[in-house]
Amino acid sequence: MTLFVDVAFPRPLLRNYTYAVPDDLSGRVQPGVRVKASLGRQTAAGVVVRVHDEPPDERTAVKDIASVLDASPILPPSILEFTRKLAEYQASSWGALLGLALPPPPAPPLKRRTSRNEPEAAEQLELDLETTSAVASAAAEIGRKIGAGEHAEFLVWGGRGARRAMITEASRQALDHSRNVLVLLPDIARTGDLRFHLQAALGTAPALLHGRMTPRSQAAEWDRVSRGEARIILGSRSALFKPWPGIGLIIVEDESDESHFQADSPSYDVRRGALFRAEEENAVVVYVAGAPTVGSYARARADGSLRILGGEDPAPLVRVSDEAAEKDVLTRAMREGIAGCLAAGGRTVVFLNRRGYASLLFCPRCGFIPRCGKCGSVLPYHKKNDRLVCHACGTEEKRPSACPSCGHRVLEPRGGGVEALEEELKTVFPGARLAVFDRDRAGRAADRVKILGAYGRGRVDILIGTQLLVRQADLPPADFVGIFHPEAGLAFPDFLAPERTFQLLIRMIRFTRPGSKRRGVVIQTGFPDHYGIRAASRADFEAFFSEEIELRRLLGQPPYTAKAEVVLNGRDVRLLGRKSRILAERWRKFGPKVEVLGPSFASEAGRPGIKRVQLELRAESAAAITGLLTAGLRDVGLPATVVRHDGFIR
Secondary structure (H helix, E strand, C coil), X not given: CCEEEEEECCCCCCCCEEEEECHHHCCCCCCCCEEEEEECCEEEEEEEEEEECCCCCCCCCCCECCEECCCCCCCCHHHHHHHHHHHHHHCCXXXXXXHHHCCCCCCCCCCCCCCXXXXXCHHHCCCCCCCCHHHHHHHHHHHHHHHCCCCEEEEEEECHHHHHHHHHHHHHHHHHXXXXXXXXXXXXXXXXXXXXXXXHHHCXXXXXXXXXXXXXXXXXXXXXXXXXCCCEEEECXXXXXXXXXXXXXXXXXXXXXXXXXXXXXXXXXXXXXXXXXXXXXXXXXXXXXXXXXXXXXXXXXHHCCEEEEECCCCCCCEXXXXXXXXXXXXXXXXXXXXXXXXXXXXXXXXXXXCCCCEEEEECXXXXXXXXXXXXXXXXXXXXXXXXXXXXXXXXXXXXXXXXXXXXXXXXXXXXXXXXXXXXXXXXXXXXXXXXXXXXXXXXXXXXXXXXXXXHHCXXXXXXXXXXXXXXXXXXCCECEEEEECXXXXXXXXXXXXXXXXXXXXXXXXXXXXXXXXXXXXXXXXXXXXXXXXXXXXXXXXXXXXXXXXXXXXXXXXCCCCXXXXXXXXXXXXXXXXXXXXXXXXXXXXXXXXXXXXXXXXXXXXXXXXXXXXXXXXXXXXXXXXXXXXXXXXXXXXXXXXXXXXXXXXX
């Protein structure tokens, strides 16, 4: 009897390939081993995902595998199944996800050295003073689930100290039950403090894995886990896929952070992937949030998995300033807040999420606005270099001396950016020391270290930052925070725009020194009465949630319906348009259970030369959408990014 294997290759392919197994290799093939086989004109290595005796279609020529690369499965069944579920859900390449799961090659032996940070005795372990009764109760419940080997899901919401205590105590419970812990962080910059804290509190040095580590460092950390020397793993997105042994607890830190989604191939959402992996490992998954997403909060309230920890830092005094009522660039409240902080010798951070000098140049005679010749995006103006710079694809162009459309000699800047704000602040506060933290002046790691170091040492009075600054960990708190035009994000045609605006404001407000009542925060906006801005100014998630969830109910948005946003990418716009229309019509033939919207051009531009077309699927159940995605995209044969939003409220 001839054996066949289905092989998934670590490439952006939405299908697997079937090969015959020569008799001399039949005893060595198992799911989870790597084999070499012919793929097109090349020989490539892939992972066996199925062994069977079902020959493919008679019209298909079946080739033999060339060799078997592993003596035993390098990936266990739990990893194969978890990645299969995630690939199907995300309409992503199963083989590419399996490529993320492959362990690093063995590292050369190194002389072991004792870390000076590693506790030498139990008496040196740090006592976590943030472990409140709410934290202890939630951790004990999680421990009972881990001890029973049950899969469970929790959302825990609380202040920074309470969240850290929750991670510590839940990890302690897993270790006490001889299960390992995987902590997934949205930003590797946050690993240092948490790694040291867990080491001091639990007496074990966590392993670390992220994409910026060298292969040698990754292999060394993997060896520590394999030998049982590290039972807690801190990592970025890709750490979810590694076949760590004995995982009993998966923690997703800051579940509302959008960095948990990877848009590049293979696209996937860590939050959904963590759930799939926990199911296969009979593990507990804990989503940790300072301000949860609307969808996760609604789901946790509905199924009883929400645990509120409390422990929020004292809220600063936040004032919302209506710039429509004043003519100056800085409102009176903003000027007074910055001036008071400077007079007291304090730190000021101001946020404006617009790079460059102006969002666009505008011809007052004919209305012409310069656009990028490669991707079609509106071109912001950077006065510092006197250039038009595309923030979507990076293309730079000379600033036109006159309107290319009508010849008018003046193009007016509209929508001031950080360069314009820096110019204004220098004029209003001539003695202040300023620094700008954006992708133009803090794009390199060395530049970021230099700017933040100067701010931390008190050599910067006013630090001007874009959203890039929000992502920096362990930044010394400011005495005053000024936030400009947070409503800019509300202009995006996305049902998540109010939530993203609220979340971003909360993160910015938290840069203020805890309990800072005298100086606090000023939000300067043209939409002072928007419910998201009002709720964020009071740090009132419940108020925001109640208005947002009702609006989604009225508009039929998730979580009241399931939704998938599909973006197709290609260089040939005609081919892209034709294939997207074929795909839409194919999906529509499945009947009224799934509503298909589009195709239309995507609102966000792609890389240089890449066009993007989007479609949207809506249905009562996520399963109905999953059934359409992979088959349709496989037939179209174009790269795609899929963002899923599940519906679970009826």
